[in-house]
Structure formats: structure tokens, C-alpha cells
Amino acid sequence: MTEISFYVGKNNTLRDRLILACRVTQKAFDKGYHVHIHTDSESTSRQLDDLLWTWHPSSFIPHALADNADQERVIIAHDFEPNQNCDYLINLSNEQPKFFSRFERMGEILDQTPDILTDGRKRYAYYRDRGYTLKYYQL
Secondary structure, three states, X not given: OOEEEEEEOOXXXXXXXXXXXXXXXXXXXXXXXXXXXXXXXXXXXXXXXXXXXXXXXXXXOOOEEHHHOOOOOEEXXXXXXXXXXXXXXXXXXXXXXXXXXXXXXXXXXXXXXXXXXXXXXXXXXXXXXXXXXEEEEEO
């Protein structure tokens, strides 16, 4: 059963949420996981793609957008459902990914934007009510 961690940032901008996703991605990548980052749109996917190259001066996370992915361990997509390498899912969408249960672990990335918090609470309740192991980190 998927282990789900909620990471809640203290700010309310998309950029801050994406940087938090970069931090979580770095940790998962360092542990050797294959990471699938699910976003809400092509625009968000492209912003994260650019940010993963520059967010930290000493960081290097090889990655690709799903339409250009070959064997990368980190994939970014908004409309792609992976069937293999399902170690870690990072959800940047404001909806529950339909395919989340294929993954061993999932990180839900939230910030202080009211809609994002409200929808995050709904997803938390959904997972809790179905018996998923949940962790919560206020950052």
C-alpha cells in the first residue's frame, strides 16, 4: 500500500511550491528512487523542468519531461500515467492522481494558498479513510 507524505510549505506562491518539490525530488533521487512528478499543466511542468536545473548551485538532478524521457530516473508530466519504475510519485496537481496506488510512496506538495490547502485536506481525508499510511511535515 502506498505510503503518503504531505509536505506543507509556509509560503503561497507556485515558485515556492516548486522549490519544495525540488527538495523532495532531491531526497528521493539521492535514495535511488525513480521519481514521477505529476503537475497540473504543461506550463507548470516546464517551469519545474527549468527550476530543477537551477534551484540549488550544488544540485544536479538528471530529469526529462515525459514526452522526451528515455531512461531518466526523474520524469515530469501533467498528462502521462507511468506503468513502470513506480517508486516515488510527487503530486503538484490540486487533484488526486488516479494512478497514485501504483507507487510505493507519494509526496503531496502543498502551500498556504486557501484552495490548495482545502483540496489537500480533502485528499488527506480520502487517503486516511482508506487506510493509507500518512505522514505530515510542516516546513
